[in-house]
Amino acid sequence: MSTVRVENIKKTYEKGQVLALDDVSFEVKSGELFGLIGPDGAGKTSLFRILTTLLVPDAGRAEVAGLDVVKDLWKIRQIVGYMPGKFSLYQDLSIEENLNFFATVFNTTVAKNYHLIEEIYVQIEPFKHRLAGKLSGGMKQKLALCCALIHEPKVLFLDEPTTGVDPVSRKEFWDMLDRLKARGITIVVSTPYMDEASRCDRIALIQKGKILELDTLEQIIARHAQNLYAVDADNRYNLMNDLRKNTEIVSAFAFGEEQHVTLPPHFQDEYLSAFLKEKGHTGIKVRKIAPTIEDTFIKLMLENQ
């Protein structure tokens, strides 16, 4: 059963000048943790706003829990929880006041749904009288999640919840999402960070308003196998330049200290070692590697250019 169904959605801004979403279709299954992975400007926020009834698509239709996002506006607003990309709570109200306020907005009380937020709330409870504007990124994010959860939504839409948050808080946040999923809440989350893709059941890679791929992480990577090597040498700056200049190489991109080099299918790693030796490099290290989701995303981007 699908909780979210998107069919051929198109959205433009400024009288059709800017294309935000271009014929996007996908489905999110009930109880799934679904990730929209793509850079800033890919159209993730537009998609969220359409699904949360904040925007009307130019064409196509979308359903949340069987309700139409245009016609059943008020019904959808009862059952979804939404955390916008920007921190959107009242900075001049305390943690407790924010939470109570949003509970009232959704016609409920904190006490009634405390079991849902308890695990998260206990972490910020010691500071419940502190104003939201004075909280660290991680705490703000936890508070925002509590506020989005307080009315026991069926579907949770989280737009870039981990932006601006340190790795410890990020990890804790994803652990929380796992537990919410276990309670049967369907979660749609967006992120520009490829490494977070592995925490989702299925992901959609999105770029410039189009979905490039949609499946489980493993399936997507497997479908786009590439002849990939990690390369390192003593003089990294020259290594980078030499690899870029070689026209036989499909692509070469820095991945931390190493360069990830994609070769045409029939090429072997000896080709790279020989080429770099000829260029006078020392300390050459070449090893064949399996692509990560980031390698795959780059490959898809290059293919779609």
Next chain:
Amino acid sequence: MTKSVIHTEGLTRKFGDFVAVNAITFDVKEGEIFGFLGANGAGKTTAMRILCGLLEPTSGKASVAGYDVYRQNEEIKKHIGYMSQKFSLYENLTVRENIQFFGGIYGLTRKELREKTAVLIERLGLNQEADKLVGSLPLGWKQKISFSVAILHRPKVVFLDEPTGGVDPITRRQFWDMIYEAAHEGITVFVTTHYMDEAEYCDRVSIMVDGTIAALDTPSGLKKQFQVESMDEVFLQLARGAKRGE
């Protein structure tokens, strides 16, 4: 051995009873890309403000580009560049106007400005967009332009505050290529971030926990030391022990 561009010794900054930066000691070499990491509230921002000459330390020594942070903070400001994701360019000025404005701040002459602007626009491949408003450009281009602007006056050190969040993997790598190039030309790059994948691109990385430097090495050295696969895990191991922060 190349010389140090940033040097600190027992650098400390207190706010009342709170010790934001607790006796940190480190050196950054010329042309190095130095990652300065830490969780929210670990003291990163305070330390960087001291090094930028914006905040006086409580005790300890620090010098940037050979200038003392206590006495010569005005000199420091002339010899550093700064780029942050939050503020970098004026959205309602064109690319060309932004470049000229920021160049002007650092006292470039009219002629220098015109030449440098032309060269820069050419190099960024922005001939078509030079007279468009910055606000209308994609985030990735803004980042590239603001980095170029930050090093327009050839500073000794450039400070980058979470420079590459949110852009696509290719644009991000193009951005790092620019950083490598600047470093190759002798500009020292000081990156603060809490994204570990950014840290992987640095020559050396320091991780601050509770106001002190808990680890400092190359990314591969750190991974070896903590016997883990990624910088993320290094960070998690270190930051878990943090007492303060939130």
Next chain:
Amino acid sequence: MKTFVAFIRKEFWHVLRDTRSLVILLGLPVVMMILFGFALSSEVKNSNVAILDYSNDDASRLLIDRIDQSQYFSVKERLTSEAQIERVFRRGEARLVIIFPQNFQEDLSHTNQAQVRFIGDASDPNTSNIVINYASSIFRDYQNELTEQKKLPYTIETETRMLYNPQLKSSYNFVPGVMTLILMLLGAMMTSVSIVKEKETGTMEILLVSPMRPLLVVLSKAVPYLFLCFIDVVIILLLAVFLLDMPIRGSLPLLLAESLLFILTTLSLGLLVSAVVDSQQTAMFLSLVGFLMPALVFSGFMFPIENMPLPLQIVSNIVPTKWYYSIVRAIMVKGLGFSYVAKQTLILAVMTVVYLTVAIRKFKIRLA
């Protein structure tokens, strides 16, 4: 209903925690009243007068003494020829020159007619008008005394009296003016800014994705400002009565009720702005140019509307401040009852309903 109460409570937190704005909102009427009351007072005290007395008889000397003794004038200089008048004005040594013709007393007692010339410095037309009015009244008093002494029957008494405000106190003008300005500022500008702020910070996005009706959101934002506006009205009235000695001649409950109506008008204007504007800056600018300036120009507080060209007079009718200003003056200064302000009240009420309807119509239930 519970939601609405929670909302209003939240709005009060916002307002009360922003101490700086609060000080401005409550301090502004005080500062304005004091400024207008003392510094910018258009009352003329101790104006210098120069006298050119060709007759130099008892009557003229008596009048000159009276002028000098009056709190409004001090006789600074005696001139000897008309050629000196220009010099006196140029150097700013006098605001008014009074010329007594030869045989002033004789003319007065024999023909019952005498002429006096007032020459005012009209480079400041308001002041010179007031000064001449004051001087005329001194002469009129004298004239009245004479007529009474002679007990002449059939003398036609011409009398000009400054009704309602015999001392020509400027507070009668500016207190209603300050009230309209403050209410416009608080009601329209602050309300629209505070609503638009929710759009800017993104909280509106969350509120929209809740079952709460957006209209309720917006109405609840107006409530604290309703209170603040009302407090400001009370502050202004207290200052007017106790600091500036300006009595409230009409009914106080009526004045407060009319003020409440006008507050509602400004609040609905604020809601209207917030429905069509997306940034705090624009809201502020629109309020300043769209409301505050017309409030200044077209209320009759600074410039008399009757003196404006016809098109501007017509325009002034759509400015709500004009009507409130006239209501306040009618009740406070003239002591008139409801029947005299019924028309203005009706106009304000209609305006309020129109603004509110348009605001509600325009209000978006989505982001765009």
